Amino acid sequence: MRSGDSGHFDQLYAASADPWNTKTSWYEQRKRAIVAAMLPRQHCTAIFEPGCGSGELTLQLAxxxxxxxxxxxxxxxxxxxxxxxxxLPHVHVRRQALPEQWPAPAQDxxxxxxxxxxxxxxxxxxPQMAEISALAAGSLARGGHLLACHWKKDFDDRLLATRPMHQLIxxxxxxxxQACYEDEDILVDLWRKT
Structure with a gap:
């Protein structure tokens, strides 16, 4: 998602600080619980969450x-x-357009x-999804994990359906x-860097 493409999302956030009801919707609460249960480590040294939206999952990951x-x-x-x-001093929130502004390794x-x-x-x-998968693999520590969770139902502005995007990863x-959870609403996959 390039920063020049943000008009649609800017309009959504102008209308609401939580356009997808991520704090209160049952789907979002349940998704966060599934994600928490699938994380392979109780504590990580460092996590990257691109597409953080309104930050509800960010608070949980922190x-x-x-x-x-x-x-x-x-x-x-x-x-x-x-x-x-x-x-939370250990949380750093950045404005980045992906894939071109994927975070580069830093000494600190x-x-x-x-x-x-x-x-x-x-x-x-x-093609962007393949590039993002490669960037993610390159940014993970050895033995690190990539977790992807996506709603399965169709909607107007999606470019890829959930199953094909996970297949690209x-x-x-x-x-x-390493693990998969799926039901009628959501697909959650966990990969480990080999």
């Missing part, structure tokens, strides 16, 4: 790590998440032990699927 980078390409989403996490930041794609990958086409040679 409890499980020593360093968290959350990003979104929508300026209002970044502001909302920064406000929610201002009291450990490799990510977990990268989490939550409700994000619908908005990428297949699954096709990456350095990512080995």
């Amino acid at each position: 409890e499980r790590c020593g360093h968290l980078v959350a990003s979104d390409f929508c300026e209002d989403a970044v502001r909302i998440t920064r406000d929610k996490t201002a009291h 930041m450990p490799e990510f032990e977990l990268i989490l794609f939550s409700e994000l990958c619908y908005y990428f086409d297949a 699954d096709a990456h040679a350095r990512l080995k699927r």
Whole structure:
């Protein structure tokens, strides 16, 4: 999602600080519980959460790590998440357009032990999704994990259906699927970097 494509999301956040009701909807609460249950480690050194939206999952992830980078390409989403996490010095919220602004390794930041794609990958086409999978694999520490969770039902602005986008991640040679949860609403997959 390139920053120039953010108009639709800017409009959504202009109308509501929580356009998808991530704090109160049962689907979102249940999704966060499933994600928490599937995380393979109780605590990670560093986590990357691109597409953080309004920051509800960010708050949950912050409890499980020593360093968290959350990003979104929508300026209002970044502001909302920064406000929610201002009291957490180990959480860094950035405005980034992916894939071109994927975070580069830094001396002051450990490799990510977990990268989490939550409700994000619908908005990428297949070549972008392949590139993002490669970037994620390259940013993970050895033995690190990538978790992707996405709603399965169709909606107007998605570029990829959930199963094909997860298959593109699954096709990456350095990512080995470790776990899967699926029901009529959601698909959650966990891969380990080999």
